[in-house]
Amino acid sequence: MTSTWYEGNDAATPWEPPLNGTEAEHLLGALDRLRATFRWKAGGLNAEQLATRLGPSTLTIGGLLKHLTNVEAVKFTWDLAGSNPGEPWASLEDTEWPFTSAATDSPEELYNNYDAAVLRSREILAAALAGGGSKENGGLGQAIYMSEAWGQTVSLRRLVYDLVEEYGRHTGHADLIRESIDGLVGEDPPAHWRPEGSAN
Numbered sequence: 001m002t003s004t005w006y007e008g009n010d011a012a013t014p015w016e017p018p019l020n021g022t023e024a025e026h027l028l029g030a031l032d033r034l035r036a037t038f039r040w041k042a043g044g045l046n047a048e049q050l051a052t053r054l055g056p057s058t059l060t061i062g063g064l065l066k067h068l069t070n071v072e073a074v075k076f077t078w079d080l081a082g083s084n085p086g087e088p089w090a091s092l093e094d095t096e097w098p099f100t101s102a103a104t105d106s107p108e109e110l111y112n113n114y115d116a117a118v119l120r121s122r123e124i125l126a127a128a129l130a131g132g133g134s135k136e137n138g139g140l141g142q143a144i145y146m147s148e149a150w151g152q153t154v155s156l157r158r159l160v161y162d163l164v165e166e167y168g169r170h171t172g173h174a175d176l177i178r179e180s181i182d183g184l185v186g187e188d189p190p191a192h193w194r195p196e197g198s199a200n
Helices: 023-042 061-081 097-104 107-130 146-150 156-182
Strands: none
Touching (some): 023 061, 023 107, 107 156
16 A cells, blocks of 8 residues: 555644645545544454454444445446446445455455555545546536436535545444454544555
């Protein structure tokens, strides 16, 4: 994973949202803070730990990693621009497959695929906000491809807010599962934390 996954003004806690920024800066800051917290809670686990379940729930941290890889891939390709997210996501019909198939993937595959998906998403989103994509204008208010699919205007703002909600829910799941594995608790990664394999 390259060091550009986390970018921010504070080298110790680059995932910290701005204190007084624009709407886009705050929204993207909230998303990246959730991504960082989720990645911290999911990180450094072996295959057995990634497959740990709580009670009757079938959720695992490995399954959450693969599911959010799928979400990142589809939100910023198909939903945003109507473009192909690539395989296995382009032909995925069983929405439970990311959760159930994660146990057959190695920890390295799960982490590398997730990290790569986040990097791509951040680049695509930055270009869309700047108006560098196929859209006439940039910004959060621009209509995205989902407008055509739903037959009514869907903004980039809605897509990003949906992703914040998705991460909020699944970071909470990861909180509980991770605490059951090794007692790790906390709201944000510690200062200077970086995912394993990160260049900085």
